[in-house]
Amino acid sequence: EDQVTQSPEALRLQEGESSSLNCSYTVSGLRGLFWYRQDPGKGPEFLFTLYSAGEEKEKERLKATLTKKESFLHITAPKPEDSATYLCAVPSNAGGTSYGKLTFGQGTILTVHP
Amino acid sequence: DTEVTQTPKHLVMGMTNKKSLKCEQHMGHRAMYWYKQKAKKPPELMFVYSYEKLSINESVPSRFSPECPNSSLLNLHLHALQPEDSALYLCASSLVGAGAGGMDTQYFGPGTRLTVL
Numbered sequence: 001e002d003q004v005t006q007s008p009e010a011l012r013l014q015e016g017e018s019s020s021l022n023c024s025y026t027v028s029g030l031r032g033l034f035w036y037r038q039d040p041g042k043g044p045e046f047l048f049t050l051y052s053a054g055e056e057k058e059k060e061r062l063k064a065t066l067t068k069k070e071s072f073l074h075i076t077a078p079k080p081e082d083s084a085t086y087l088c089a090v091p092s093n094a095g096g097t098s099y100g101k102l103t104f105g106q107g108t109i110l111t112v113h114p
Numbered sequence: 115d116t117e118v119t120q121t122p123k124h125l126v127m128g129m130t131n132k133k134s135l136k137c138e139q140h141m142g143h144r145a146m147y148w149y150k151q152k153a154k155k156p157p158e159l160m161f162v163y164s165y166e167k168l169s170i171n172e173s174v175p176s177r178f179s180p181e182c183p184n185s186s187l188l189n190l191h192l193h194a195l196q197p198e199d200s201a202l203y204l205c206a207s208s209l210v211g212a213g214a215g216g217m218d219t220q221y222f223g224p225g226t227r228l229t230v231l
Contacts, residue, residue, distance in 0.1 A: 034219065036222075042225060043118075043204050044222045045222070046219055046221055089156075100147060100159075100170060100208070101159055102159070106156060107156055
């Protein structure tokens with residue numbers, strides 16, 4: 001069974017204090033990984049898709065990387081508006097009737113203080 | 115444009131009521147999804163429609179009834195719900211249906227906050 005674990009559960013940073021969020025996974029035949037950002041009471045907002053180990057993607061202060069066992073979301077010089085829950089997810093590898101199934105991690109709640 | 119819209123934003127209903135949630139996208143996506151999300155938990159998949167056909171039902175109770183009238187529209191009909199069904203209901207869509215390897219990006223709507231009294 002696919003498993004996705006995110007750490008830490010919660011992270012408090014001062015504005016400008018860079019850090020990383022971790023997403024480790026146990027899946028057979030990983031075909032990629034998604035990162036989403038979710039604000040309270042709103043739907044997840046797509047950030048990145050990573051397809052293979054070694055791939056990196058950047059967007060503003062965020063940089064996502066992927067290895068064969070985990071993914072990192074690096075946040076450089078964060079601002080208060082980066083405060084949100086960050087979710088990673090992997091697609092089911094069962095194929096066929098399991099198309100569209102995502103296994104989500106529990107999320108990391110990021111709080112950036114001014 | 116990657117917009118998925120959902121109505122209503124908030125819904126309060128009694129256990130004997132019948133109500134519907136609506137989801138719409140105009141991105142030409144052919145897969146649409148319903149998720150349920152409880153506080154401090156990740157989204158939990160309920161249903162997947164692929165090319166307007168139901169492809170996944172995650173053993174959801176029959177008091178939840180999905181409908182996909184066309185490729186742009188997805189409904190969730192609610193009847194005889196329980197207080198524990200109170201949650202944020204999310205709709206999502208993705209570009210390609212079955213056979214694409216499951217790596218299509220799912221784009222989520224803003225959700226409907228449902229409260230069952």
